[in-house]
Amino acid sequence: MKLKKVTFNNADNSFFETLKNEVNEYFESKNKKQTGDFRLYLKTFTLIPACLIIYTALLTAQMPVALALTLCLILGFFLACIGFNVMHDACHGSYSESKRLNYAMGLTMNALGSNAFIWKQKHNIIHHTYTNVDGVDDDIAKSPVLRHCFSQPYKPMHKWQHIYMVPLYAVSSILWALLTDFEKYFKKEINGTKMNHFNLQEHIIFWVTKVLYVFFYIAFPIYMVGVGPFLIGYFVANAAMGLTMALVFQLAHVVETTTFVDAWELEGKMTIQDAWAIHQLRTTSNFSTNSKLVSWFVGGLNFQIEHHLFPKVSHVHYPAISKIVKRVAAEYGIKYNNIPTFTSAVASHFKMMKTFGSRENELIAA
Ligand SMILES: [Zn+2]
Structure with a gap:
């Protein structure tokens, strides 16, 4: 894939070199593999069967409405957890030492409605390299609907973005599955960055899994329970899944402790002032x-x-x-951002979105 020409100022990379050595030493001294172990496999064999059981129960068992709605919420939440625990590790190649197993488990992304091939480029390459770099990082590219940093254009509606982002996050998983993946697939780019070429296998996987999505998430449920109950269940489960996924991913980068970075022109190259590893600590x-x-x-x-x-x-x-990262960052005088609780991180995200949406900050940005 052709990345935009933005480089990091990696002249002094001693922080990351020291850190990598210490982390490698930790794994060697404990004689542990860096990939997943029984704890991850236990999660896989808990979350996936749980989703299958709930899905089957919702479509086949007679139950009170309140119970069905609760199960839809749990199903959506567990699907998001499969995304965090199984898909995310597998797509990064950290689920197992086996490339094939990583590839196969990465397809859980397709089972959630999206596409692993697109995700690996959007997330592993673009987001992980250019975290919070406006114009490259797709995770903060929701303009003009949402304004995720001061360098993005201000619109009067952003005043309310900390409120309307909730329903937007709630439909985000439906949007990937039925809209944004297709946009990326046909445009062959992600937020302006050209995607890798889909080979025949990836084209087939894209279309077959999208058809399977429509069958298992839409057509078959309508056949089993009827249109009305399906629509309610589909939106409730997706709201739980979309909100959980969007919030957890946003809490890492769009909160009061993180920064947003623009690349500056230096000797004819678009350059970010920090070394890559320090940039990661500043933006995460x-x-x-x-x-x-x-x-x-x-x-x-x-x-x-x-x-x-x-x-x-x-x-x-x-x-x-x-523990190692915290200590080495302190030795190098680099701030280690940590928000103590989940609720305070959620509050911080809402506050940040309100700040980016307020007119007074538009003037600061200008
Ligand atoms: Zn990641």
């Missing part, structure tokens, strides 16, 4: 790292600093290596 924040429950459900995405520095290390190892 952890949250709720002391909660084992949050860590289990969000697949270590509450340890986003560790994830951004070591995306090829499975999330099950992040709590252990976070």
Whole structure:
């Protein structure tokens, strides 16, 4: 894929070199693989069967409406958790040492309605390299509907974006599945960056899994329960899934502790002033790292600093290596962003979106 020409100022890379050595030493001394282990496989064999059981029950069993709605919410939440725990690790190649298994488990993204081939380019390459760089990072490219940083154009409607972003996040999983993937597929680009060529296998996987999505998420449920109940269930499950996924991914980068970066022209090249690893620490924040429950459900995405520095290390190892990252960052005088609880991180995201949507900050940006 052809990335936009933006380079990092990696002249002094000693922080990351030291950190990598220490993290490698940790894995060697513990004789552990950097990929997933039984903890990840246990999650896989809990979350996937749970979703299949709930899906089957919703379509075949007679039950009170309140129970059906609760199960739709749980189904949406568990589907998001498959995204965080199984798909995300697999698409980064950290689920297993086997490339084939990573590829196969990455297809859980297609089972959630999206497409692993597009996701790997949007997320692994564009978002992970150019985190919070306006004009490149697709995760903050929701303009003109949402304004995610000061350098994006201001519109009067942004005044309300911290409110209307909730229903937008709630329909985000429907939008990927039925709209934005097709846009990317036909335009062959992601936020202005040309995508890799789809080979025949990827074209077939794209179309076959989209047809399967329509069959299993729409046609078959309508056949089993009728249009009305299907529509309610589909929107409730997607609202839970979309809100959970969008929020968890946004809490890592669009909060009060992180920064947004523009590339500047230096010696004829568009350059970011920091080394890549320092840029990751400036633009990324952890949250709720002391909660084992949050860590289990969000697949270590509450340890986003560790994830951004070591995306090829499975999330099950992040709590252990976070101690090293924190210490080495302190030794180099680099700020380690951490928001103590999930609720305070959510509040911080809403506050930040309100700030980006306020007119007074448009003037600061100008
Ligand atoms: Zn990632």
